[in-house]
Amino acid sequence: MEPTRSLEQLTDGELLLRLADILRQSRRNEADLVAHIAEADTRRLYAREASPSMFAYCTERLHLSEAEAYLRIAAARASREHPILLAMLADGRLHLTAIAKLAPHLTPDNREAVLKRATHCSKRQIEELAAELAPRPDAPALIRKLPEPPPIAPVPTSGGPRADRIAGSSFELRPDAVAPSQPVLGRDKATGLNAELRPDGVGPFGVAPAAAPPASLQPLAPGRYRVQFTASAGLRDKLERLQALLRSSVPGADLAAVIEDAVTEKLERLEARRFGLTKAPRKDLSQTETKPASRHIPAAVRRAVHERDGGRCRFVDEQGRRCTARHGLEFHHRHPFAMGGDHSPQGIALACKAHNLYLAEIDYGRAAMARHRRASTGPPGLRRQAGNAAGEP
Numbered sequence: 001m002e003p004t005r006s007l008e009q010l011t012d013g014e015l016l017l018r019l020a021d022i023l024r025q026s027r028r029n030e031a032d033l034v035a036h037i038a039e040a041d042t043r044r045l046y047a048r049e050a051s052p053s054m055f056a057y058c059t060e061r062l063h064l065s066e067a068e069a070y071l072r073i074a075a076a077r078a079s080r081e082h083p084i085l086l087a088m089l090a091d092g093r094l095h096l097t098a099i100a101k102l103a104p105h106l107t108p109d110n111r112e113a114v115l116k117r118a119t120h121c122s123k124r125q126i127e128e129l130a131a132e133l134a135p136r137p138d139a140p141a142l143i144r145k146l147p148e149p150p151p152i153a154p155v156p157t158s159g160g161p162r163a164d165r166i167a168g169s170s171f172e173l174r175p176d177a178v179a180p181s182q183p184v185l186g187r188d189k190a191t192g193l194n195a196e197l198r199p200d201g202v203g204p205f206g207v208a209p210a211a212a213p214p215a216s217l218q219p220l221a222p223g224r225y226r227v228q229f230t231a232s233a234g235l236r237d238k239l240e241r242l243q244a245l246l247r248s249s250v251p252g253a254d255l256a257a258v259i260e261d262a263v264t265e266k267l268e269r270l271e272a273r274r275f276g277l278t279k280a281p282r283k284d285l286s287q288t289e290t291k292p293a294s295r296h297i298p299a300a301v302r303r304a305v306h307e308r309d310g311g312r313c314r315f316v317d318e319q320g321r322r323c324t325a326r327h328g329l330e331f332h333h334r335h336p337f338a339m340g341g342d343h344s345p346q347g348i349a350l351a352c353k354a355h356n357l358y359l360a361e362i363d364y365g366r367a368a369m370a371r372h373r374r375a376s377t378g379p380p381g382l383r384r385q386a387g388n389a390a391g392e393p
Helices: 001-006 011-045 046-050 056-063 066-082 086-090 096-104 111-119 123-133 160-168 233-246 255-275 301-310 353-364 367-377 380-389
Strands: 214-222 224-228 328-332 349-352
Touching: 011 046, 011 056, 011 066, 011 086, 056 066, 056 328, 066 086, 066 367, 086 096, 086 111, 086 349, 096 111, 096 123, 111 123, 111 224, 123 214, 233 255, 255 301, 301 349, 328 353
Parallel strands: none
Antiparallel strands: 214 224, 328 349
C-alpha cells in the first residue's frame, strides 16, 4: 500500500501521535548527527576525505546546504565545551539556530541560567536574549539614497576564461573562518561598518543581487531594535514633511520618534475600526442592543470581547492549552449567527482565522464549508448558493 494512502487512513488522533513520535526520533537523530560532526571535526577526519575544512566536508561530501552545515558545525563545536547542548537538542528544548546564536555568549558561569531561559524559545526570542547578553549600541537615524543596481551580466554556464574567473573568485563564509583569497567585501560608507555575507547567501563575486534585501528587525539590546527597510522617494518626502510638522511636539524630531508617533496614530484608528477600541466610546454595553438585526457586531460588544479575551484567540484544546495567536483575529459566534446566535458578549469570542474556520467546520460540516470556500470568489449567484448550503441566510 502506498505511504500516502496509509496516512489517509489514520484517524486525526493517530496521525498526531505518529507525528509527535517521528519528531522525537528526528530530534534524537539530529543530536547524534551533531555529536558525530563534533568528533569528526576534533579528529580532523575531513582531511582524509580530500576536504580542506569541516565546512567543505559537510557541503561537498555530506551534501548539506551552506546554512545546514553552518548551524550543525556551530552546534557541534559549542557542544565540546557545553555537552548539555546535545541533551537539550535531543529532547527539543533547544533548536540548532538557538545553539548557534547563543554559543558565543555561553560561559560555565552563565550557562545554567541562560539555557533555562532559552528553553523552547523561538528564533526571535533567542535573538532578544542574545542582545541582552551582548548589547549593541543604537543604530543611527539616517536616510540615504541607495545606488542604482548595475546590470547583471549573464554568467557562462561552462568553459571560457570568464567562467573560470567567476568560479575562482567565489566567496564563502565558513565556521572555521576560511578567508577569501581576495577582499570582496568593503565598508559601508554611510555607517562605516563592514558588510556581511550570510552563510546561506553565498554568491559569486561581482554579481549583483537580483532584488533588494528584505526589511529586517534586529534586537540590539533589551527594549531596543534596529529596523531597516528600503523606502520610496515619496515615503522619504512624507517623513521629512512629518518631521518638520512635529518639531514642536516631538523633542528633537528624532526620526524614530516621528515614525513611532505616526504608527501609533494609525494603529489607534485601525483598532477602533476593528475592535471598537476608542478613548471616548459613544455607547457602553448597557446602551447597546445585542439582538441581531444584521451581521454587524456593535462596537461596545467588540470592545468588551477584546478586553475580556486579552486581544488573543480564545480557543482552548482538550489538554487546556490556549491558542497563542494575537494577529489576524476574527469574531466567532459560539452559537452560529445563521442558527440564531445573537451579538451578546457571552456568545462571541476572539478567534484566529484557523480556529474560526475549524469551529465553523464543526458547526456546518467540512463539506459545506469547502463548497463555501470554493464559491467565495465566484459570481454573486454562486456565492449566495454556497452561503445557503452552509446554512447562512
